[in-house]
Amino acid sequence: MVKIRKEKIKIRRIDYLPARQVTFSKRRRGIFKKAEELSILCESEVAVIIFSQTGKLFDFSSSSTKDVIARYKSHTGEKSNQSMLDQLQLEKENTIRLSKELEDKTRKLRHLKGEELQDLDLDELQKLEKLVEASHGRVMETKEKKIMSEIMALAKKGDELVEANNQLKQRMVMLSARGDIGPAAIMELENLNNGGEEGVTSESATNVTTSSNSPLSLEDDCSDILSLKLGLP
Amino acid sequence: MVKIRKEKIKIRRIDYLPARQVTFSKRRRGIFKKAEELSILCESEVAVIIFSQTGKLFDFSSSSTKDVIARYKSHTGEKSNQSMLDQLQLEKENTIRLSKELEDKTRKLRHLKGEELQDLDLDELQKLEKLVEASHGRVMETKEKKIMSEIMALAKKGDELVEANNQLKQRMVMLSARGDIGPAAIMELENLNNGGEEGVTSESATNVTTSSNSPLSLEDDCSDILSLKLGLP
């Protein structure tokens, strides 16, 4: 029963481990008690979460710690785990749906390419054949239209070039008439631009408008034309 | 400076609202202070979450309430919001990837069906045409094979039926020879089974094995045959 002097302790880390552990235990209980009292006295919801230095978890709650945490999260504007789970579920269903669609399309694509036909019955094969035939027709048609329009574009460009050429030549002639350059240079130009043809002169420069190309029957097979790469936009 | 008698309070709901509010405020600060002291004295992580009766949130934490909550959740085996977010992100990327693939396949499918060809260039159109042609060939081939095999199956079934029929007739003849049924019934049977043909009798019943069908040239267009629905497995 020896009474020992005590003095107020400083709020700083307790260095002596056993003392620290004891204090932790005592004060922890103290806080939990206070928390409970507060929740009862004032009808409030209280949660206390404590991790000891060793990582051990101690928690108290007037109701359920998880509930209080959920309420805390909704208060701080965070999405709850539940709504997150819902979203995840939705995304997964989405993925499954997309996968199914993809599988279906992949299958159809194979069939249209003439692959894996063995799992089609006669009826389906007939429909597929009709489809492929129709498709072939449209592809041919589109291709021919495209070829025509590209040839037109080429022809137009050619005409424009001829026109530009003629205007250039006209200028050259005028310049040579004024003695700025010699006639030899003009000859050189003409040979460079139309190899072997009769020289296009200024008088025919205005009526090079339409259908000046070679005749082309697009009704026939024109795979030889197709094979040349048309470098137009 | 009048000294007033005080007595220990009971831990039960404080009915008088103003007193309750004051107590809430005082004790709340008390708990927070204790919590802080504990965290410092014992180097522990502490979080206190309090909801007042009016729904107002008060929280204290030695570090960050969210961190403590995350630690709490990982301790109680729940998935953290973060890992959930990661998962969600992953799913979303998955969805985007699938959507892109789907779009691509849809496009290709359209082209193979001869739709939306205008956004193909000449080169692509040519490749597509080749593909469709090849596909058409394979579809035709497969269809013909299928038709052949179905006809074979039909023929086989037919032969089996004829065979069964003959055996049945043979029995009938034997039965009639024993006087169990009259000859009129046999005639009736024969007329029912082969309308107009000469009666198939027991002596031809054993050699109905192969190629007893009508001649069919499958090399030609056989769309008229295709149109009849073959109800075989």
Add this chain to the structure above:
DNA sequence: TCGCCTATTTTTAGGAT
């Protein structure tokens, strides 16, 4: 709502078990 006051209750440091 807050701070201040003060008598009283409650908590707790330190020791011992």
Add this chain to the structure above:
DNA sequence: AATCCTAAAAATAGGCG
């Protein structure tokens, strides 16, 4: 680690501004 003891420290009920 928990519990008891005790004196000192801290918290706080109730009142007042």
